[in-house]
Amino acid sequence: MKNASQNRAEEGAAETDIGSRLKTLRKARHLTINELALLANVSAGAISQIERNLTNPTVRVLEQLRLVLKVPLSAFLEEREMTPGGAEHYVRRCEARPHFNVGKRGIAKEMLSPSGDHDMQFMVIHIPPGVRSDEMLLGKGEKAGLVLSGELTLEINGDTARLMTGDSFQFRSHLPHNIFNHTDSDARVLWIMHVPPEQHL
Template structure:
């Protein structure tokens, strides 16, 4: 697929795609989501898988073998095992003042999670919640949503994404 085709399918500029491809920029969550959806790939396919040292069943992900995806304001530590599943979970490490980006995210899925440490400001539709350690949440991610870390320290969030069957949105 050419950069022009991907730009048209994702709504991300050719210049930004070129910078991402050449590893000159750290794309926002919104940009990565747009690219991933345009390419029709699962989030787990964007993580660099570490080679297996021992033979584990496909449903196991060892703590020492968690791949990480780095963004400008946060990183995602993949907890889900490899393969195609309808459930993905990870730990978001959100830098001080970091956020999900300038534009709200929105796509068919269910999301949930729990603040492991720090604080999270979560906005879903017109509602906003300030969450602290131990607080949890679940929402329909077809609604516009965003999040940010209001603190001067890293916030860690267990983040869960469940695929929603297409017929539920028909």
């Protein structure tokens, strides 16, 4: 029998509609697809496919789009910025986690940070067997993680480490890095990022 926490997690597992939110944000700024494409250095065809939910944007594409639109990542993941009062302002309820896919390799993410713009963000990343993470953003700040289930290969600046369930890591974000699921089973990692205000993703 499933417990209450498991039921709540499943109820919150609906995939986030990034496409319609991108379209709403673009139109609110009176930009055509071609204008946004030029400003963000993303092809008009790619933006059109994202808005129609025909393809999943990579992390880098989301970053380029949100910088032009001047919004935090959460603007693509939620209908509106929720501003609950009291302690709820600092909480992300299990059933309210945005779920979204990135790239074409089946990688899925669950946002754990509360709604809004933050200097530290964290999420759960689901990596299918044999899949390497999409291009990672490099910049200021630090990144860290904890392997929740499965095994992963962590690649940082040309060095590699095999990680087992329960292993953790931390490094400077400017170092080239990647994570690879070298096994035939799914893997999940808690991914934590400390980023400066101008680089929130």
